[in-house]
Amino acid sequence: MLYQEAVRYLLTLGRELASPSHTRAQKFDLRNITVLAERLGNPHRAYPCVHIAGTNGKGSTAAMLDSILRTAGLTTGLYTSPHLERINERIRVSGQDISDADFAVTFHHILACIEELLASGALPAHPTYFECLTAMAFDHFAHGCHSERSPAPQGAGRSEESLRPSSAHCHSESAAADEESAFPSPSPRTPVDFVVFEVGMGGRLDSTNIVTPEVAVITQIDFDHENYLGHSIEEIAAEKAGIIKRNAFVVSAAENPAACAVIARRAAEMNARLVELDTAWRLEDVRSDFGCFRARAFASGSSAGLDLAPHLPGRFQLRNALTAAVAARLLADRGICVPDGSAGRGFSITDSAIERGIASAVWPGRLERLQDRPALFLDGTHNPAGARELLRFWQEEFPASPYSDRGESRANEVSRGSRIILVYGAMRDKAVDEIAGLLFPHAAAVILTQPRQPRAISAGELARLTRHLAQDLQVVEVPEEAVEEALDLAAPDDAVFITGSLYLVGDLRRWWFSRSAVRATPARSAPV
Numbered sequence: 001m002l003y004q005e006a007v008r009y010l011l012t013l014g015r016e017l018a019s020p021s022h023t024r025a026q027k028f029d030l031r032n033i034t035v036l037a038e039r040l041g042n043p044h045r046a047y048p049c050v051h052i053a054g055t056n057g058k059g060s061t062a063a064m065l066d067s068i069l070r071t072a073g074l075t076t077g078l079y080t081s082p083h084l085e086r087i088n089e090r091i092r093v094s095g096q097d098i099s100d101a102d103f104a105v106t107f108h109h110i111l112a113c114i115e116e117l118l119a120s121g122a123l124p125a126h127p128t129y130f131e132c133l134t135a136m137a138f139d140h141f142a143h144g145c146h147s148e149r150s151p152a153p154q155g156a157g158r159s160e161e162s163l164r165p166s167s168a169h170c171h172s173e174s175a176a177a178d179e180e181s182a183f184p185s186p187s188p189r190t191p192v193d194f195v196v197f198e199v200g201m202g203g204r205l206d207s208t209n210i211v212t213p214e215v216a217v218i219t220q221i222d223f224d225h226e227n228y229l230g231h232s233i234e235e236i237a238a239e240k241a242g243i244i245k246r247n248a249f250v251v252s253a254a255e256n257p258a259a260c261a262v263i264a265r266r267a268a269e270m271n272a273r274l275v276e277l278d279t280a281w282r283l284e285d286v287r288s289d290f291g292c293f294r295a296r297a298f299a300s301g302s303s304a305g306l307d308l309a310p311h312l313p314g315r316f317q318l319r320n321a322l323t324a325a326v327a328a329r330l331l332a333d334r335g336i337c338v339p340d341g342s343a344g345r346g347f348s349i350t351d352s353a354i355e356r357g358i359a360s361a362v363w364p365g366r367l368e369r370l371q372d373r374p375a376l377f378l379d380g381t382h383n384p385a386g387a388r389e390l391l392r393f394w395q396e397e398f399p400a401s402p403y404s405d406r407g408e409s410r411a412n413e414v415s416r417g418s419r420i421i422l423v424y425g426a427m428r429d430k431a432v433d434e435i436a437g438l439l440f441p442h443a444a445a446v447i448l449t450q451p452r453q454p455r456a457i458s459a460g461e462l463a464r465l466t467r468h469l470a471q472d473l474q475v476v477e478v479p480e481e482a483v484e485e486a487l488d489l490a491a492p493d494d495a496v497f498i499t500g501s502l503y504l505v506g507d508l509r510r511w512w513f514s515r516s517a518v519r520a521t522p523a524r525s526a527p528v
Contacts, residue, residue, distance in 0.1 A: 003100035006107040007087055013129040032127045033207040036135050039113045039122075043142030044211050047077070049195040050327055051211055053203035053240045054219025056385050057253070057320045060312060060363045061219055062198045064324035068357030069194050070094060072349045077141035077195035079208070081130070084365045084380075084506035091137045093192060098140060106136045130200050134207040141192050193347070202229050204242020214334065215249045215327050216272075219320065221259040222385035227429065237262035248272040249330050253323040275326060283308075283322065291367070291397050293318040297325060306351055309359050313367040315396065316389045321358045328354050365505045367393060370512055374421075374490035376483075378509055380502040384431050387438040390499065394420055394442060398495055419444035419494045421486045425479060426462065426500040427455045433465060435500070440469040443497075445489055447474045449482035451504040479504060480511050 037044060050065060052058045059080050066078040075094050083089040088097040098106070110132055117123040127135070197213070199206045202225070221237050229239045237259035244250055244263075250272050252263050260276065267274040279300070286295040294309035295318055310321040332349040367390075370376045381390045398418045422443040426432045440446050448459040448466075459475045467473050476482035486496045498508055 003104040006104045009111070010087070010107070010129055010132060013126070013132065029205055030207065030210055032123060032125070033131050033134060034210055035117060035122055036110070036113060036127060036131070037138060037210060039117055040109075040135065040139055044138040046142040046191055047193065047195050048214045049197055049211050050215045050217060050331070051197050051199070051208065051213035051243050052217040052219065053199040053206075053243045054217075054253070055222045055224050055236070055240075055383065056389070057219035057316065057323070058198050058217075060317060060320040060361075060366060061217060061253075061323045061327075062196045063363040064310065064321055064358050064361040065217075065327055066092075066095070066196045067361035068324060068328045068349065068354050069196070071357035071360065072347060072353040074193040074347060077137070077192040078198075079134070079137040079141075079195065080198040081133070081200045082502055082506075084502065085510045087133075090133060091140055093141070093144075102140065102144070103136075106140045107132075109139060110135050128207075131207045134200075137197075141195050143191070199240075199243065201225055202239040202242070204239045206243075209243055212245055213243075213248070215251060215330050216243045216245065217251045217253075217323060217327050218243070218263060219253045219323060220316075220385065221254045221256055222383065223431065224383040224385070225429075233258045234262055238266070241266035244270050244272050246270045246272070249334070250274045251277065251323060251327045251330065253277045253319060275330065277319070277322060277326060281322060281326060283318065286318065288315075288396065291393070297322050299329075304351075307355050309355070310361060311359055312361065312363055313369070314389060314393050316392075317366075324358060325354050328357075365502060365509060368509075370509075373492040374487065375418075375495040376487070377495065377497045378505045379497060379499045380505045381435070381499045382426065382430055382501050384434045384438065387435040390497070391438055391442060419491070421490050421494055421496045422446045423449060423479075423482050423486050423496065423498045424462075424500040425449040425451045425459065425482075425504045426457055427451070427453065427503075428457045429455060430501075432457060432462060432500075436462075436466040436469050439499075440466060440473075441471070443470065444494075445472040445474070445486075446470040447476050447482045447486050447489075449475075449479045449504070450477050451479065451501045452507060453501075453503045456501070456503075479508055483508060483512075 052062050052065075054061075062078060062080055066076050069076045078092040079090060081090050086097065088100065088103055091098040091103070114123065114127060114132075118126065197208045197211055199208055203209060218240050221233065221240055223233070223236065226236075229236045233256055237254070237256075241263045244266050248270060250263075250267055252260065252274060254260050254263055255278065264274060264276075281300065282298050283295040284298065284305075286293060289309075291313040292309070292311055293315050294307070296305040297308050298305045306325055308318060308321045308325065310317045328349050365378050365380045368378045370378060379390055381387050398420060420443045422439060422445070424436070424439070424446060425448065426435070448462045450456050450459045459477045463473060463475050474485065476485050483496070483498060490496050498505060
């Protein structure tokens with residue numbers, strides 16, 4: 001099965017959440033992924049892992065922890081969602097996306113097992129899009145597909161022969177014999193040393209939650225996906241805390257007192273060792289280096305510190321960096337062994353590896369600066385908590401914008417400094433009124449657009465709901481044209497921000513780097 005056919009098949013299953021009305025129709029439990037993983041030989045048990053849940057910050061934290069482990073010399077797997085540009089981004093080995101060929105072969109294995117399980121009645125329904133991708137990640141990290149990992153050009157397929165299935169563990173003997181006659185022998189399979197899994201949504205019933213991690217991590221908790229996770233912080237926190245297993249080690253970066261209480265209660269019930277970030281660690285000498293924050297971190301009662309200097313803009317990334325560092329310290333203290341034949345081997349995560357791993361971590365689409373003069377940023381803010389962090393970034397890095405920390409007008413200063421031009425598009429199931437209320441009054445101009453997704457709210461409807469919040473509001477339905485309009489409006493010292501949806505950010509990021517002519521030379525993933 002070719003790569004493009006595999007992607008098209010997955011898309012027929014729907015993305016993570018097709019629309020808010022599907023809430024009651026979709027089944028959320030762990031039966032499908034448990035049955036499918038068992039049929040695959042429980043590949044998720046072949047390697048140690050860390051499991052990360054939370055409302056905001058879990059992707060950045062996962063990327064930083066993955067970078068730390070690679071800096072320590074490990075071969076890592078990283079499973080995250082959603083993707084920005086290509087579905088391959090979700091499954092990474094040693095910092096590289098799964099190749100098109102490996103994606104297609106792995107999907108073939110999973111689909112063959114699914115069809116067999118459906119035929120036998122072991123599966124009552126076809127696994128979802130996210131369940132299929134999770135099973136693919138489990139299997140790929142345990143077995144790989146090809147000894148050579150040279151990805152095909154973006155969007156390119158491979159020949160049928162190059163995408164042959166191996167003598168798969170989920171096929172019958174006769175099927176395997178047929179395949180052996182049609183395809184070359186499978187390449188050797190090499191497992192990764194360690195995997196970092198990011199929860200897709202929630203935690204308790206997320207399909208990643210059949211893993212037993214060495215450390216469970218919970219990042220900030222706030223409101224998002226309320227139709228699925230609950231309408232109170234306590235309910236949402238309970239879903240996130242569902243990743244805590246019995247006798248586990250847990251790092252919590254939650255700040256909300258109600259969320260902290262829920263997490264502490266769950267940890268006590270499961271006899272888990274809980275490390276609360278704000279109790280166990282402190283930051284000193286916090287400073288900004290052109291929007292990228294750095295600090296020295298100390299464990300309580302210790303004078304030996306860690307230098308945290310993430311190359312990811314925003315004060316919030318300092319907390320994500322500390323979360324990743326504390327999880328890495330726990331792994332180091334526990335002396336985790338990684339697969340190595342039948343014996344296993346230990347590995348060492350030094351403070352130097354932690355510091356260097358955090359400094360070298362990359363996580364696109366989160367306050368990512370694409371160019372200067374005017375500055376152009378991509379930011380996947382899609383909930384109120386993220387909007388508050390984006391507003392804080394504006395206040396800290398663009399103090400001459402037409403607002404003050406109290407939200408009062410400072411129009412007399414606009415000509416002497418930067419203005420914010422905001423390009424915004426969102427999904428219907430997001431708190432667009434609250435996000436708009438936080439951001440729109442502080443932008444000199446707001447350009448509303450529409451992501452190319454069925455769940456997207458139309459730019460016209462968004463204008464009807466939010467026009468009263470903006471000083472200057474325009475509707476440009478085509479996202480690329482909205483960006484061009486924003487750049488036309490911006491003076492060299494102004495800043496253009498594209499935000500509201502990761503789907504919007506991903507589409508425009510792909511467009512930006514593929515366009516033949518730009519107003520200014522882009523500096524990909526450049527610091528602020």
